[in-house]
Amino acid sequence: MVQLIGRRLIQLVPTIIIISMLIFGLQQLLPGDPALVMAGEERDPEVIEQIRRQYRLDQPIPVQYFYWLKGVATGDLGESMRLKEPVARLVMQKLPVTLQLASMAMIIAILIGIPAGVVSAVKKDTVWDYLANILSLWGISTPNFWLGIMLIFLFTVKLGWLPASGYVSPFVDPAQSLKTTILPAFVLGNAIAGILMRHTRAAVLQAMNSDYVRTARAKGLLEGRVVLRHALRNALTPIITIGSLEFGTLLSGAVLTEQIFSIPGFGKLIVDAVFNRDYAVVQGVVLVTSATYILLNLVADIGYILVNPRLRTS
Amino acid sequence: MSASVAALAAEPAIESPRRRAWRRLKRRKGAMVGLAVIVALVLMAVFAPLIAPYDPAQQSWSAVRKAPSAAHWFGTDEVGRDLFTRVIYGARASLMAGVISVVLATSLGVPLGLTAGYGPAWLDLIISRVTDAMLSMPFLILAIALAAFLGPSLSNAMIAIGVTATPIFVRLTRGQVMAVRTEDYVESARAIGNPRWRIALRHILPNVAPQILVQMTLTIATAIIAEASLSFLGLGQQPPAPSWGSMLNSAQRFLTNAPWMAVWPGLAIFVAVLSFNLLGDGLRDAFDPREK
Numbered sequence: 001m002v003q004l005i006g007r008r009l010i011q012l013v014p015t016i017i018i019i020s021m022l023i024f025g026l027q028q029l030l031p032g033d034p035a036l037v038m039a040g041e042e043r044d045p046e047v048i049e050q051i052r053r054q055y056r057l058d059q060p061i062p063v064q065y066f067y068w069l070k071g072v073a074t075g076d077l078g079e080s081m082r083l084k085e086p087v088a089r090l091v092m093q094k095l096p097v098t099l100q101l102a103s104m105a106m107i108i109a110i111l112i113g114i115p116a117g118v119v120s121a122v123k124k125d126t127v128w129d130y131l132a133n134i135l136s137l138w139g140i141s142t143p144n145f146w147l148g149i150m151l152i153f154l155f156t157v158k159l160g161w162l163p164a165s166g167y168v169s170p171f172v173d174p175a176q177s178l179k180t181t182i183l184p185a186f187v188l189g190n191a192i193a194g195i196l197m198r199h200t201r202a203a204v205l206q207a208m209n210s211d212y213v214r215t216a217r218a219k220g221l222l223e224g225r226v227v228l229r230h231a232l233r234n235a236l237t238p239i240i241t242i243g244s245l246e247f248g249t250l251l252s253g254a255v256l257t258e259q260i261f262s263i264p265g266f267g268k269l270i271v272d273a274v275f276n277r278d279y280a281v282v283q284g285v286v287l288v289t290s291a292t293y294i295l296l297n298l299v300a301d302i303g304y305i306l307v308n309p310r311l312r313t314s
Numbered sequence: 315m316s317a318s319v320a321a322l323a324a325e326p327a328i329e330s331p332r333r334r335a336w337r338r339l340k341r342r343k344g345a346m347v348g349l350a351v352i353v354a355l356v357l358m359a360v361f362a363p364l365i366a367p368y369d370p371a372q373q374s375w376s377a378v379r380k381a382p383s384a385a386h387w388f389g390t391d392e393v394g395r396d397l398f399t400r401v402i403y404g405a406r407a408s409l410m411a412g413v414i415s416v417v418l419a420t421s422l423g424v425p426l427g428l429t430a431g432y433g434p435a436w437l438d439l440i441i442s443r444v445t446d447a448m449l450s451m452p453f454l455i456l457a458i459a460l461a462a463f464l465g466p467s468l469s470n471a472m473i474a475i476g477v478t479a480t481p482i483f484v485r486l487t488r489g490q491v492m493a494v495r496t497e498d499y500v501e502s503a504r505a506i507g508n509p510r511w512r513i514a515l516r517h518i519l520p521n522v523a524p525q526i527l528v529q530m531t532l533t534i535a536t537a538i539i540a541e542a543s544l545s546f547l548g549l550g551q552q553p554p555a556p557s558w559g560s561m562l563n564s565a566q567r568f569l570t571n572a573p574w575m576a577v578w579p580g581l582a583i584f585v586a587v588l589s590f591n592l593l594g595d596g597l598r599d600a601f602d603p604r605e606k
Binding site for chain 1: 443444446447448450451452453454455456458459460462463464535539542543546547548549562565566569570573576577579580583584587588591592
């Protein structure tokens with residue numbers, strides 16, 4: 001097991017190096033002189049020269065990349081031009097907010113997607129199956145920023161039950177924190193629920209046709225026990241993989257959702273950085289998101305092995 | 315002689331794979347509804363000047379934020395522009411972004427995937443590693459970063475979405491090529507001395523095309539949402555040109571007084587994305603060899 005994880009970690013090294021090249025390469029896409037673009041409205045030659053020196057723009061690209069990578073390896077992601085703060089510190093401040101939102105969204109997605117998928121598979125070709133499929137298509141096809149706007153209209157403007165924006169940490173006031181994050185979490189979880197439902201349905205249907213389910217039924221076990229203890233348990237392997245991968249998608253989805261609900265997380269950080277031409281922050285956010293995504297892939301691999309005894313022993 | 319001709323005539327005609335897929339697709343109501351809506355949306359986008367009752371940029375200070383009425387079916391926006399007209403014209407940006415970015419992703423991804431799957435091993439290694447790396451970067455965040463560095467415009471948004479979607483096609487094509495490269499027809503083509511590029515283009519590509527078509531349809535749905543997201547953030551279509559995403563952005567500010575401003579563009583995105591998803595699902599089933 002440890003050996004397997006070690007092997008997976010080694011396999012990640014080239015991927016991480018290429019990602020770092022791609023993210024560094026983004027800077028080369030800036031039209032014209034990057035120092036001028038980074039300076040924005042500022043036209044003072046001294047400031048421009050300072051930017052050129054600070055980002056080593058006067059040096060060859062491989063040298064710039066080497067210094068940038070050296071900084072990243074030591075946790076230095078550069079400095080925000082707008083906020084005059086280290087990017088790493090900004091990212092660490094915002095990441096917990098987005099992770100809280102993403103975790104809540106995943107819980108909502110699991111609570112909706114997995115039961116809907118099981119019901120859909122067990123009651124195949126009935127009205128329940130059609131309803132679950134509609135739910136899934138709704139989740140997959142609804143743009144989450146539109147759903148967010150519509151929910152604000154319903155729950156804030158019309159009913160006045162929940163706040164439209166703002167964020168309170170769960171360590172400060174758990175109840176208020178729940179109130180400020182439940183809508184955005186639902187918006188994010190909605191799409192993932194649709195995807196989870198589809199995969200759960202397919203996996204449970206496949207498991208229900210297998211020999212071990214037939215054997216469990218032949219032993220006289222109750223149908224509920226057959227579905228939950230035998231079919232679903234075996235179907236969990238692909239569901240865990242999809243769930244972990246979709247957790248990474250939540251980080252993407254959070255960009256717009258946080259913007260709509262004014263939640264000061266990771267997504268809002270990148271959007272604000274884009275509009276303020278704070279390129280170091282954009283690069284930093286993409287890098288940390290990709291690293292998180294890779295880590296989640298690794299967790300998915302390990303989860304895969306843990307729930308599947310055949311993989312554990314091989 | 316005549317007996318054998320009669321026997322041949324009695325044999326059921328061999329159905330071409332394309333015809334079989336179309337027959338199966340026609341049986342799927344959801345896919346056919348999706349296809350019909352897509353055709354309607356395309357016609358709406360092409361003939362927008364003939365269908366739309368107003369000019370999409372025409373402002374009217376006497377009709378600011380008017381609720382839906384006989385004169386303005388979907389109501390008006392914050393500067394008195396007709397929302398029905400703007401939703402119709404908005405289809406142009408969304409469909410164009412969806413289709414062009416996916417065509418870009420396919421034209422980059424499929425040759426790269428073919429090269430990775432059927433070319434030399436060292437090229438496969440490089441292409442696969444870069445693909446893995448790009449797939450490790452969340453789709454929308456990468457698209458936003460690319461669009462931010464390229465500069466805000468619809469064409470840059472399409473490039474950003476296209477480049478971001480490319481690894482999906484590389485991986486899919488490579489996987490399909492790997493699955494068919496040891497098939498008899500590929501081996502035979504090689505045995506008679508065909509060069510690699512000819513085998514890849516003439517023998518392998520037609521056999522992996524159905525899966526690519528399915529993926530293209532589903533990726534158009536993703537690209538439409540991505541374009542709307544970028545336009546919502548101000549990185550796609552620039553005002554005053556209409557786009558469903560940018561319409562939602564301005565609607566957000568007037569939610570209390572003019573909620574209709576948010577309903578129609580969002581509904582339009584939903585219908586377009588749903589239609590491509592339904593068609594993609596139907597095509598996947600229609601091309602599935604396990605299906606009857």
